[in-house]
Amino acid sequence: MQVIILENPEEVAQHASQWVVELITKKAKPVLGLATGSTPISLYKNLxxxxxxxxxxFSHVTSFNLDEYHNIDIANEQSYRVFMKNHLFDKINIDQKNTHLPTCTQNENPRVQGLAYEEKIKHAGGIDLQILGIGANGHIGFNEPTSSLRSKTRIKTLTQQTLQDNSRLFKADEYQPTMAMTMGISTILDAKYVLLMATGTNKATAVNDMITGPLSAICPASALQLHEHAIIVLDKAAASELANQEYFIWANExxxxxxxxxxxxL
Structure with a gap:
């Protein structure tokens, strides 16, 4: 793991954008893995x-998102398709036929849809750089605690903590999905590079568990300890529970x- 500790969320987004820009500039057909949530928004603004x-x-870029709510219309304002269109896709020159999310409606078998998504990623040549956030409970994508470290794209039931954390995005009388389709932990680890962004003290415990805790399904993000090219970009608040910060700062320099x-x- 390469742990990068920066002053504030703005520097985190700026550093992450440098990785994306270099990939897109230098690779003929780059494949990006994208994430939703509040943390990547600043990255998308920079891009x-x-x-x-x-x-x-972006005309030569293909993208695959980590997750999407189960049985949600792609035009629904709460869908991650709409999120991506609002924050990135509609503001750049990417061919939206090359933007993919792991969708699954009520009439589709989620197991079949998960396998189909894996095949799409494989057909594209694999993900070159996967952008990640981290949940307060240590989840990556919607791989909640106890998720298999060998999991592939599939349907997951969301934890009460995740539902509560995300409830601020839904109106009081609005339906909030309790299940989602998500890339599996193994799918994420198959990416050539992964870049996880985390900001704020509410992520500090999960960040510490990810970096210094044991490899465990209880903290799904700890699986990134197994990745050859995992870049963890933090602001000081998210890094506040880490010991040995001096080493991380020096190593990054x-x-x-x-x-x-x-x-x-490479």
């Missing part, structure tokens, strides 16, 4: 700005020298 300033072209000389990717 939109870079596109508007003609610094980045050394890594930046390599990145400046050879680029971010």
């Amino acid at each position: 939109v700005k870079s596109h508007q300033e003609d610094q980045i072209d 050394e890594h930046q020298k390599i990145n400046k000389t050879y680029g971010f990717f």
